[in-house]
Amino acid sequence: MNNSKNQMDSDIQKKIDHEIRMRDGACKLLAACSQKDQALEAAKSLQTCSTRIMAYMSELQRMKEAQVMQKVTRRSSDAGPMDDRLPCKGKVAISDLRIPLMWKDTEYFKNKGELHRCAVFCLLQLGGEIFDTDMVIVDRTLTDICFDNTIVFNEASPGFEMRVELYSCCSEDDYSAGSTPRKLASKLSSSLGRSAGKKFRAAMEPGPCSPVSNGGATPLLLPVPSVPGPKYHLLAHTTMSLSHVQDSFRTHDLTISGNEECSYWLPLYGSMCCRLAAQPRCMTQQMMSGCLKVKQLGGDPQSWTKVYAVLKGTSLFCYHRQEDVEANVEPAFTIAINKETRIRASEKDPQSKVQNICISNQYGGEEVTHTLTTDSREDTHRWMEAFWQHFYDMSQWKQCCDDLMKIELPSPRKPAPLTPKQGSLYHEMVIESSDDLSSTVSDILARRMQELELRSQLGTSPTWMSLFEENNPKSACRPRPCTSRLSGHSPCTPHRLPRSPASPHRCPQLSLLSSDASLTSDSDSHCSTSPCFHRHGWPEPSPNFSLLSSSPSRLRPRTLSLDAKLSTLQGRGYRGGGTLQCLCQSPPSLLHGPLPVSSRSPRSQRSTQTTLSCSSSTSSNSSSNSEGRHSPESSDGAPFSRPSPARRSLRNLRARLDPRNWLQSQV
Amino acid sequence: MSNFIPGQPLIAVVLRIEIKKLRQGDNLILGFSIGGGIDQDPGQNPFSDDKTDKGIYVTRITPGGPAEEADLRMGDKIMQVNGYDMTMMTHDQARKRLTKKNEDVVRLLVTRKSLEEAVKHSMGSYPRQ
Numbered sequence: 001m002n003n004s005k006n007q008m009d010s011d012i013q014k015k016i017d018h019e020i021r022m023r024d025g026a027c028k029l030l031a032a033c034s035q036k037d038q039a040l041e042a043a044k045s046l047q048t049c050s051t052r053i054m055a056y057m058s059e060l061q062r063m064k065e066a067q068v069m070q071k072v073t074r075r076s077s078d079a080g081p082m083d084d085r086l087p088c089k090g091k092v093a094i095s096d097l098r099i100p101l102m103w104k105d106t107e108y109f110k111n112k113g114e115l116h117r118c119a120v121f122c123l124l125q126l127g128g129e130i131f132d133t134d135m136v137i138v139d140r141t142l143t144d145i146c147f148d149n150t151i152v153f154n155e156a157s158p159g160f161e162m163r164v165e166l167y168s169c170c171s172e173d174d175y176s177a178g179s180t181p182r183k184l185a186s187k188l189s190s191s192l193g194r195s196a197g198k199k200f201r202a203a204m205e206p207g208p209c210s211p212v213s214n215g216g217a218t219p220l221l222l223p224v225p226s227v228p229g230p231k232y233h234l235l236a237h238t239t240m241s242l243s244h245v246q247d248s249f250r251t252h253d254l255t256i257s258g259n260e261e262c263s264y265w266l267p268l269y270g271s272m273c274c275r276l277a278a279q280p281r282c283m284t285q286q287m288m289s290g291c292l293k294v295k296q297l298g299g300d301p302q303s304w305t306k307v308y309a310v311l312k313g314t315s316l317f318c319y320h321r322q323e324d325v326e327a328n329v330e331p332a333f334t335i336a337i338n339k340e341t342r343i344r345a346s347e348k349d350p351q352s353k354v355q356n357i358c359i360s361n362q363y364g365g366e367e368v369t370h371t372l373t374t375d376s377r378e379d380t381h382r383w384m385e386a387f388w389q390h391f392y393d394m395s396q397w398k399q400c401c402d403d404l405m406k407i408e409l410p411s412p413r414k415p416a417p418l419t420p421k422q423g424s425l426y427h428e429m430v431i432e433s434s435d436d437l438s439s440t441v442s443d444i445l446a447r448r449m450q451e452l453e454l455r456s457q458l459g460t461s462p463t464w465m466s467l468f469e470e471n472n473p474k475s476a477c478r479p480r481p482c483t484s485r486l487s488g489h490s491p492c493t494p495h496r497l498p499r500s501p502a503s504p505h506r507c508p509q510l511s512l513l514s515s516d517a518s519l520t521s522d523s524d525s526h527c528s529t530s531p532c533f534h535r536h537g538w539p540e541p542s543p544n545f546s547l548l549s550s551s552p553s554r555l556r557p558r559t560l561s562l563d564a565k566l567s568t569l570q571g572r573g574y575r576g577g578g579t580l581q582c583l584c585q586s587p588p589s590l591l592h593g594p595l596p597v598s599s600r601s602p603r604s605q606r607s608t609q610t611t612l613s614c615s616s617s618t619s620s621n622s623s624s625n626s627e628g629r630h631s632p633e634s635s636d637g638a639p640f641s642r643p644s645p646a647r648r649s650l651r652n653l654r655a656r657l658d659p660r661n662w663l664q665s666q667v
Numbered sequence: 668m669s670n671f672i673p674g675q676p677l678i679a680v681v682l683r684i685e686i687k688k689l690r691q692g693d694n695l696i697l698g699f700s701i702g703g704g705i706d707q708d709p710g711q712n713p714f715s716d717d718k719t720d721k722g723i724y725v726t727r728i729t730p731g732g733p734a735e736e737a738d739l740r741m742g743d744k745i746m747q748v749n750g751y752d753m754t755m756m757t758h759d760q761a762r763k764r765l766t767k768k769n770e771d772v773v774r775l776l777v778t779r780k781s782l783e784e785a786v787k788h789s790m791g792s793y794p795r796q
Contacts, residue, residue, distance in 0.1 A: 115672075141672060662711035663758050664702040664726050667765040 023049035087396035090280035095150035158396040167232040170263040277405040288386035698732020704758030714742040747776040
């Protein structure tokens, strides 16, 4: 016994020495560093080291006292067997600490220039372990102090008391002695308010704010080094115990020390939210394992099943063989061991002279009893002991034993995700599309439409326009959810429609379009039916036409169809304004999105389109972003009116539901 | 414009731009697109310096439209529309404020980086809070 005590002594002494070295290092760093951030961090380490040293010292002192006491009691009358049962230890983890702040609205507008900033961090202490969180700079713009760290204490007993302390330090003034007067002078020259003046006074002298304290510990024997530089002061503290443990977030009250006059003051709301979880060992580890024979009560007296049983958590897992445990094979059966289970030893079996263990559970109103037996009396005794210990643990850890609480171990520092900018499809699109292209498209379309209107006034119109007028049934398929054709993709591009059935060589195009619809959908719900002409042959038109016309027929204004097509085009990054005629003439060379534009100057168009369509293949990945370029993204004011509110709302809804999008609206 | 602290008064150099809406059927259009808003992700705004700025920015100008004529430029941040503040608006609110049917003219206060630079250079040290 003495040896173990000495061992523990030397362990603690080693820890103390280690911490003293760390503290010296922190002091040196503090004296040497020039940047404020470094100084704050160094001061934080200094604070942590000091607290740890004090904790270890007090632990050492306690142990010495206990030793003395033991010697005393041993000399006195022999005390009975000490309380034998100790509950198992467990892991306690605290995470997602959040401390709300309560700024006064007058503080916003009073001092324009000065932003009172404090550096804060939390010190958490449980048993002999002390951990600190990262440091956070807090100022008026924050509504909560959030600490992202997860702190795990490994050796906690059920009666643990975790002390949470919030330290803060004012981070605006320069602490080096030499420059204070100058700063003060400059500040005084811009007429201080009363409370600001008090703050500065308090900052310059240690003042009424309490020095670093460790609640309840014996006074420190070592001299605390006084180092120039930022000093942290205790702002608030609280103590948590088993009753606060829960598998979800809870709010706890904080005890605030310090007052408004202190430089390190922050207006705390007075509470703290966190998730305090505990994993007792009995839930995570095998408490007992061995070979058993099990039979269900009321069964055949001879039907004992040999199993390898493992007691863990709230169950006794019975495997066929011991190897199954490592192999992660499902156990043969499981017997629940929880608060409602009753275990007793039955009378001796006349044959084997070994007591049986009976485990009774209530499964939905029915009582089920399993009988266990072992090979020897010692084994039975050990199993009973294990069960009793398990029950004792569960009674001590209370709510932690109902279900296993998840504790996420803090992973080694991951670099902050760099993806937001890279992943933004919006940026991809901006890079790819130059304004010239989009204006080119809009110009083309505008010109075409103008010509169109001229022509219609004159009585002639391009052949494809006849679709709009003549083939009402056909021209109907529009951005209404064309669910008949497409797999649930809503606004399908209306431009599919305007193909004249009259000209034979266009029919195949139409059918091509519709047949392509299902194939070329770039998983883009925003009407992805972009036909890839070059892929397919020319099936006959008729069956597909029926598909097209299945939607209710209606004549629509041309502008809407063009507009919708344009928005689809733009949305999918298709920079080509195709021409219908182009595609007719040389389908293989064109990849994407035909447009009902007249046949004027197809050549030039085509060349642009080919190049553009190449680029659009990459941007067709931006499927989701097409929705971002949502509603009326039509370019010109002139020929395009804004789509009907109904359609816009549908698109709006889709676009708004995707949080990745950065909405743009045309006005 | 760079140090936008919520709740604090802001000082910026602004340009007054007056846009007469163009009538298209029964729609009045201005000829530009806006992005941003307090309900949008400010990190995706390609025009803002400060990626936490949730203001309303001009993202596209329709060529030949009324906005282009009034010399509104892509990347401008809209501070006010007809006297109403636009720095703390959701995207939809901003759009609605620009597309009021009973207003034929919108008077915008916009700010852009080039303006600030110009003032800074012309005045030496620019007093800024």
